[in-house]
Amino acid sequence: MAVDLETRLAIQDLYTAEAEMLDDRRFEDWLELFTEDVAYTAPIRVHRKAPANDVIDDIGHFDDTKRSLTLRVKRLRTDVAWSEDPPSHTRRFVTNLRIVPNGDGELAVRSNLMLFRSRGDLGAYDLIVGERHDQLRSVEGEWRIARRRAILDQASLGTKNLGVFL
Amino acid sequence: MPLLDRRTAAEVCDRLRETVDPEGGHIPMFVYADPDVYRLELERLFPRTWQFVAHASEIPNPGSFVVRDMGEESVIVGRGEDGVVRVFLNSCRHRGMKLACEDFGEVTMWRCPYHGFTYASTGEFMGTMIGAPYERAAYPGGLDRDALHLIEARCESYQDLVFATWAPEAPSLHDYLGNVRWYLDLMFGRAEMEVVGVPQKWVVPSGWKLPSENFTADAYHTATAHAFLGRLNLAKGVDFGRDGYHVDPGGGHGLGVGVHFDDESYFPAELRDEYAARLSPEQLALLDRVKNLHGNVFPNLSFLTPNFIEVGGRRVSGIMLRLWQPAGPGRLQVWSWHLVEKNAPDWWKRLGKQMYVQTFGTSGMFDQDDTENWEAQTRNATASLARQGEVMLHYEMGIESEPLTDFPGPGRVYDGKFSEAAGRTYYRVWLDHLLEEGA
Numbered sequence: 001m002a003v004d005l006e007t008r009l010a011i012q013d014l015y016t017a018e019a020e021m022l023d024d025r026r027f028e029d030w031l032e033l034f035t036e037d038v039a040y041t042a043p044i045r046v047h048r049k050a051p052a053n054d055v056i057d058d059i060g061h062f063d064d065t066k067r068s069l070t071l072r073v074k075r076l077r078t079d080v081a082w083s084e085d086p087p088s089h090t091r092r093f094v095t096n097l098r099i100v101p102n103g104d105g106e107l108a109v110r111s112n113l114m115l116f117r118s119r120g121d122l123g124a125y126d127l128i129v130g131e132r133h134d135q136l137r138s139v140e141g142e143w144r145i146a147r148r149r150a151i152l153d154q155a156s157l158g159t160k161n162l163g164v165f166l
Numbered sequence: 167m168p169l170l171d172r173r174t175a176a177e178v179c180d181r182l183r184e185t186v187d188p189e190g191g192h193i194p195m196f197v198y199a200d201p202d203v204y205r206l207e208l209e210r211l212f213p214r215t216w217q218f219v220a221h222a223s224e225i226p227n228p229g230s231f232v233v234r235d236m237g238e239e240s241v242i243v244g245r246g247e248d249g250v251v252r253v254f255l256n257s258c259r260h261r262g263m264k265l266a267c268e269d270f271g272e273v274t275m276w277r278c279p280y281h282g283f284t285y286a287s288t289g290e291f292m293g294t295m296i297g298a299p300y301e302r303a304a305y306p307g308g309l310d311r312d313a314l315h316l317i318e319a320r321c322e323s324y325q326d327l328v329f330a331t332w333a334p335e336a337p338s339l340h341d342y343l344g345n346v347r348w349y350l351d352l353m354f355g356r357a358e359m360e361v362v363g364v365p366q367k368w369v370v371p372s373g374w375k376l377p378s379e380n381f382t383a384d385a386y387h388t389a390t391a392h393a394f395l396g397r398l399n400l401a402k403g404v405d406f407g408r409d410g411y412h413v414d415p416g417g418g419h420g421l422g423v424g425v426h427f428d429d430e431s432y433f434p435a436e437l438r439d440e441y442a443a444r445l446s447p448e449q450l451a452l453l454d455r456v457k458n459l460h461g462n463v464f465p466n467l468s469f470l471t472p473n474f475i476e477v478g479g480r481r482v483s484g485i486m487l488r489l490w491q492p493a494g495p496g497r498l499q500v501w502s503w504h505l506v507e508k509n510a511p512d513w514w515k516r517l518g519k520q521m522y523v524q525t526f527g528t529s530g531m532f533d534q535d536d537t538e539n540w541e542a543q544t545r546n547a548t549a550s551l552a553r554q555g556e557v558m559l560h561y562e563m564g565i566e567s568e569p570l571t572d573f574p575g576p577g578r579v580y581d582g583k584f585s586e587a588a589g590r591t592y593y594r595v596w597l598d599h600l601l602e603e604g605a
Contacts, residue, residue, distance in 0.1 A: 042529075044364055046269045058363030059504055063523040071398065072524075075531055080393040083534035155269065156499060157368035160537040162529035 191562030212237030345415035372540035382420035383589030415577035418595030420588025421461025484522025
């Protein structure tokens with residue numbers, strides 16, 4: 001079942017706004033996009049022979065709640081958050097939206113993420129790429145992210161830390 | 167064949183002999199990431215020491231295997247059909263192709279994807295298996311099955327930590343670990359442990375010794391590098407490791423134990439019977455006071471019980487095991503495992519995992535800042551000034567201190583965690599390995 005055009009545009013605007021908030025480091029605004037009960041995870045990819053599952057959810061790169069995401073943001077606002085101060089230059093490209101209503105008023109949304117991150121000199125940059133599986137819920141007329149599962153496309157990450165949000 | 171030509175090796179050794187002065191507390195910066203030093207490490211250090219390859223819980227069944235690295239070598243760590251854990255070079259005896267091309271799995275035999283050369287899970291060559299008629303036509307004289315046995319490393323375990331070495335003359339793992347065993351008991355032997363999921367892996371542009379020595383002997387950095395902990399009031403009584411003990415067990419290993427003075431242990435009461443059954447009364451008494459515990463098994467296996475942070479009124483922590491795999495003079499791959507007591511209550515498992523992921527590992531609020539430091543140190547160490555002349559670094563913390571005489575655990579134990587004693591021993595053992603030509 002497809003969503004109506006109005007909903008599709010609203011969701012697209014939400015993801016565009018989210019990318020802007022993160023790239024502009026408006027982290028407190030970004031936190032508002034999540035429901036109070038959000039589970040924010042990023043499973044680990046492995047190399048397995050087909051047809052074995054290559055996404056491991058038993059542990060991940062993130063295992064966060066609204067409370068811990070808020071803590072991460074508070075940390076970034078101290079003057080001792082060395083890994084992101086000076087901040088990385090980031091640019092997020094969020095594409096390939098796939099929106100599926102799941103029957104109880106929530107939406108399952110998949111999107112592709114390409115996150116460009118540059119720190120330091122000599123033209124160095126990292127690309128962090130993956131697919132996000134979100135669950136969106138309407139809260140007081142606004143779409144909010146109730147679940148995020150970011151599946152990164154590397155078994156061994158090529159960035160020295162995930163000091164940036166996915 | 168040596169990896170470094172003999173004249174260069176002799177020059178590098180002369181320079182190391184003249185400039186590396188662990189007992190005096192002076193280490194020249196070039197050793198962090200010098201390409202020639204790195205080649206000597208691959209030649210003389212990694213093949214001759216015990217390398218951590220897996221936790222036994224990762225290979226629970228006959229046929230279970232994981233693919234790991236020893237230095238730069240890919241190895242298969244497998245539990246054979248007979249239940250015995252063995253470590254093989256992940257390389258076919260025919261053309262050197264990798265036998266295991268996935269991260270883990272279960273097999274009854276290894277079959278090379280190139281020409282079908284096949285090996286039992288115990289390492290014996292079994293045939294080319296594409297069909298006996300083909301093998302008879304290709305090799306009418308037959309194949310020497312013994313000569314085609316997989317190349318096997320020595321493999322021994324302590325507290326379910328599986329290690330391997332290529333050195334037939336190396337001491338037993340038991341003797342190699344020596345005094346650090348008493349402390350590994352606290353971390354990994356206090357209960358039946360299991361790995362949760364799989365290790366995180368990522369690449370950091372840092373020499374591999376920097377994080378290793380950090381976990382060995384650097385409690386002091388926490389007050390600055392991880393100052394946010396106190397700034398945000400995340401843990402009760404933050405002292406950044408002043409209260410506790412610095413341990414130089416010998417052998418290049420090292421650790422620090424942070425202690426608290428509360429009445430109750432920070433560990434779950436539900437597990438106390440299991441702890442008591444597995445630890446000595448002295449070990450249990452120390453565990454009751456543990457606030458954090460960090461350390462390193464020489465040369466590159468680190469372990470950590472991070473600070474206990476309160477979540478929902480509970481103090482929780484999560485065990486971490488960490489391998490700093492060399493991947494070039496200024497580059498390493500991090501492997502980070504989370505372990506938990508198998509019989510722990512669900513709340514400890516759930517919150518401990520969250521605490522580990524949020525504070526350590528790829529996104530960990532502590533780890534992030536450490537990687538920033540190690541990358542910048544590596545960059546400075548590989549610039550021309552440090553390569554050409556000697557930029558000497560300061561390793562003198564605690565050099566005048568005398569060890570305690572009444573501490574129940576073995577090794578040279580110092581009151582307070584602020585000491586670099588084990589770091590000095592780390593570089594002494596490292597230097598002795600690099601200067602030893604033989605074998």
